[in-house]
Amino acid sequence: MSLITELILNADSEARYPAPKEIRIFQDFLKTGERRIRIAKTLAENEQRIVQNGSARFWERCPNTPSNSGNERKTASCQRDQGWYVRLIAYSILAGSERPLEEIGTFGIKEMYNNLEIPIRNIAECMRCLKEEAMSLMSEEDGAEVAPYFDLIINSLS
Known part of the structure; x- marks a missing residue:
């Protein structure tokens, strides 16, 4: 909404x-409409880069993880989820509200990853890596707009 x-x-x-x-x-x-559109467009146009580089950054920090196990299906599944979160952040920025992210993306996030037996600390660290990568593509002002949405995901994992 x-x-x-x-x-x-x-x-x-x-x-x-x-x-x-x-x-x-x-x-x-x-x-702030033009700015929000610009930020969402940057995220959309760079989603693959954010996910690829964010994953590489994550694997440097956490090399022993299911997404880096050599199982291409697991890697693709994890990266699909990462792209989904980047997209939800873009929706929230366009909406000017955290609600799309909260209602679609963070409700039950811990339970889901616990049920999949994926360490929550890994998901949180991965989100930090995606955040760093996304923010590296933006001005300081635009990055300040994006950061709280990543932080919402990270904090929902605490």
Whole structure:
């Protein structure tokens, strides 16, 4: 759900027009639209690079892991999931809200990886590596916009 949808639904649930503070939030959302689109586009155009280089960085730090076992199916599955998280972050940036990431990507994340018998600390470290790679492609300002979304994933694994 986008920030704008949230504002409208909140006002509608109370049968009122958006308050001046909510209108300012809407205006700020519109002002940052080009930047959010640019960041999402950077993530989309570089997803494969982020995943490939992030994985290589992760394997340097954690060489003994299922994604680096020589089993191509496991490696492809892990990298598919990594790309999925990069995409969810792009959705959240476009929406101006953590909700897409929270609702789609972090709900039950620990349980899922525990059930797959993948060490949670490995997933968290992998996300740190993806974050580092993504941020290396962006300006400091754009990186500051992206970092909290990766941190949300990492913190949900704690």
